[in-house]
Amino acid sequence: MRLTVYLAGEIHSSWREEIKKKSLALNLPVDFVGPMENHDRSDNIGEEILGEQPSAIFKDAAASSFNNLRTSVLMEKSDLVIALFGEQYKQWNTAMDASAALANHKPLIVIRPEKLHHPLKELSQKANATVETCDQAIKALSYIFE
Template structure:
């Protein structure tokens, strides 16, 4: 059995690399949002052409990023969503709530300091952990036979 795992969360740190390294011995394929921030911001104009203003540029990019995310979330067996303390994480919240709406199992990584802010979403997740290592341990448990 191979699991497809969508890694939702901020794109500014190396947490995805850590998960990929920790799962390298497991039959797991990882997907993620576009991690090249500049490409993500400009994809609308790359595909649809120049936009008349910054709002239209954002809307064009958003439609294409949402297409990518929707396809990859639907292909995934499990979603891991990381909430850290350094960045505003509206996209992470949207991806995690979409996973819940699609019935995808959700592993939520968040520090205790975000407990209150994420209490409703945490309650919808299958597992809530504090570190990527704990998230990988939860994935590893899926493959245990005894």
């Protein structure tokens, strides 16, 4: 059995590479997908497809349409979602993706540091599992294959 895992969360640190590298080291039969990690491409995709927009608001709206399309397709095809809530960046997209996973009945592992326990308590109660580190998420993922 092979699983596709959607990695939801901020795109500014190397947490996805850590998850991928550790999964590969354990020979887990997993393929990973996720949001567009090239921030400039993500911000500009609307204008790349539709042409120049009249204002920053329209530019963001156009980009959001295509980013949401991409996320919807990849999440729909995934078997599991891992959503990382870090401390450094705003987490709105992560919260949206985690909520979409729940709404679409996708199994969800939430990674969040202890200090974010309180603001994420309701989400954690709905997730299938909540952990504090990428290592713990890998152990949870690995357990599926035992």
